[in-house]
Amino acid sequence: MTATYEPISTTTLANSTTSQVIFNSFPSTYTDLVIVFKGGASAGTTEFQAQFNSDTGSNYSRTRLTGDGSTAASSRDSGVTFMRFTGVGYLPNSDLNNVTIINIFNYSNATTYKTVLSRLNTPTQETNLMCNLWRSTAAITSIRLFVSANNFYTGSTFTLYGIKAE
Amino acid sequence: MANTYTLIQSVTVGSAGAASIEFGSIPQTYTDLLLLCSLDQSNSSVIADIQFNGLSTNLSSRLLLGNGSTASSVTSTALRSYGTNPSDFTASIFSSMTIYIPNYSGSTNKSVSIDAVAENNGTSGFCSFTAGLWSASAAITQITLIANGGNVVQHSSVSLYGIKNS
Numbered sequence: 500m501t502a503t504y505e506p507i508s509t510t511t512l513a514n515s516t517t518s519q520v521i522f523n524s525f526p527s528t529y530t531d532l533v534i535v536f537k538g539g540a541s542a543g544t545t546e547f548q549a550q551f552n553s554d555t556g557s558n559y560s561r562t563r564l565t566g567d568g569s570t571a572a573s574s575r576d577s578g579v580t581f582m583r584f585t586g587v588g589y590l591p592n593s594d595l596n597n598v599t600i601i602n603i604f605n606y607s608n609a610t611t612y613k614t615v616l617s618r619l620n621t622p623t624q625e626t627n628l629m630c631n632l633w634r635s636t637a638a639i640t641s642i643r644l645f646v647s648a649n650n651f652y653t654g655s656t657f658t659l660y661g662i663k664a665e
Numbered sequence: 666m667a668n669t670y671t672l673i674q675s676v677t678v679g680s681a682g683a684a685s686i687e688f689g690s691i692p693q694t695y696t697d698l699l700l701l702c703s704l705d706q707s708n709s710s711v712i713a714d715i716q717f718n719g720l721s722t723n724l725s726s727r728l729l730l731g732n733g734s735t736a737s738s739v740t741s742t743a744l745r746s747y748g749t750n751p752s753d754f755t756a757s758i759f760s761s762m763t764i765y766i767p768n769y770s771g772s773t774n775k776s777v778s779i780d781a782v783a784e785n786n787g788t789s790g791f792c793s794f795t796a797g798l799w800s801a802s803a804a805i806t807q808i809t810l811i812a813n814g815g816n817v818v819q820h821s822s823v824s825l826y827g828i829k830n831s
Contacts, residue, residue, distance in 0.1 A: 504670035509830040535697065535830075537767040537776060566729030566738025566794070573736075596798055598767050598776040620778045620796030626729045626738075628794060656768065658696070658830040660669075 503665065505529075509658040512651055515541035519645035520657045527607035527638060529661030534601040536644070538655025540590035546647040547584040547599065549631075551613065551639045555580055558634045565627040582631035584617045588624030590646065595654050597621045606639040613639060669829035671695070676823050682707065682816040688808045688825050693770040695827030700808070702762040702781075702823045704749040708815025711783050711791050713748035715764065716809045717775065717799050726777075726797040733789045747793035748781035749812045755786040759821060769805040774798060 507525050525532075536547070550559075560577035565586035572587065584599050591597050601617040615631040633639075644657060673695075676686050691698070704713060716724070724744040730737045748762035762781035769775060777797035784790045799805075810823060 504828070506669055506830045535765075535767055564729065564736075566727065566736075568727045568738055568740040571729055571731075571736035571738045595768075595773045596776050598765070598778050598796075600765060600778055618778055618780065618794065620727075620776060622725055622727055622776060622796045622798035624727070626727050626794050626796035628729075654773065656830075660830075 503663045505661050507659045507661050509656065511656045512653060515650050515653045518650045519643055521641060521643045522659045523641035525659060526661065530605065530664040531662045532603040532606050533660040533662060535658045536599040536656070537597065538595050539597050539652040540592055540646055541650040541652050542592055543649045544589045545649050547590050547619070548645055548647055549582040549584070550643045551633050551635070552637055552641050553643065554633070554635060559631060561629055561631045563627055563629045565625050567625045582615060582633070584619045584629055586619065586625055586627035586629065588621050591621055591623060593652055595652060596623065603639065609636055609638050611636060671827045673825045673827050678817050678819055678821040680819050682818050684816055686810045686817060686823050689806070691806050691808065692827065693804055696768065696830040697828040698766040698769045699826040699828060700764040700823055701826070702748060702764065702810065703759040704762065704812065704821045705759045705818045706749040706812035706815045707752055707818055708812065709751045709753045710814040711747045711749060711751045712813035713746050713762065714811045714813055715744045715777070715797070716811065717805045718803060718807050719809065723800040724798070726795050729794040731792045744777060744797040744799065746779045746781040746795045747783055747791040748779065750783045752815065754783065758784055758786070766805065771804070772802045774800050775805060
């Protein structure tokens with residue numbers, strides 16, 4: 500069987516001093532990318548965010564659908580400077596109970612804008628679906644995952660997989 | 666590069682039905698687990714519960730739900746999804762459910778991401794998204810899927826895959 504779901508890179512944080520993890524130098528030969536995050540934040544009200552190709556311009560937009568255990572809600576942001584995976588809640592503090600699965604479609608094409616579909620799970624706060632858009636036709640060559648404040652918690656893991664449509 | 670998406674076991678329910686579907690003696694050699702489920706049940710409940718290592722304690726979940734007319738969110742002290750097709754839905758339609766369990770063999774709490782749909786040729790259907798948690802340090806060696814209130818019926822199937830991050 501052809502290998503169609505392959506690990507590209509994985510990182511486990513040895514301490515709580517890291518505020519960003521960057522995947523770069525990954526092959527352009529896959530069709531889609533998947534990132535699996537399991538972890539949390541070191542402290543505070545910390546959001547989980549991302550940018551592509553070091554682009555800090557107002558080239559992102561997002562739509563979220565969230566449930567916090569009592570209410571379902573949806574909202575939208577456009578013309579913002581980063582993608583976001585957390586919704587009404589934040590990354591959990593000092594534990595590793597969040598799992599977020601991020602799907603990045605057709606990442607290497609140089610023709611279309613790039614869409615990202617994510618499922619974030621923080622069992623003590625929220626479950627959400629987020630659709631992010633990066634308005635750029637450039638192929639994605641680097642992915643920066645970062646927190647809005649503080650750091651990722653010790654033991655947080657980030658794994659990048661490549662998927663081939665063959 | 667190695668193919669890391671490996672079938673561990675697949676179960677198809679026979680004509681007698683089954684009170685539950687169980688995977689035991691799960692190898693500890695993968696990083697994450699994925700279950701792909703197609704379920705129909707004998708009761709009018711849409712709920713599917715998941716248990717680990719034969720235990721029904723220390724489980725919790727936070728669900729985001731849609732039934733075709735209303736979005737809502739609830740919590741549960743079970744690890745729960747709306748992941749079986751109930752008996753009062755159109756016959757021969759089975760649910761679709763994915764269950765992702767990262768770091769199942771580690772010593773930290775086990776977080777779970779579940780997406781499920783129970784479709785129907787009628788006025789209502791269900792989709793649910795679950796952030797689940799088993800607050801336990803034990804490695805997951807056994808997984809049990811239970812159709813709440815009834816039996817899993819013939820032709821229901823579940824496949825368990827192992828995913829390695831290297």
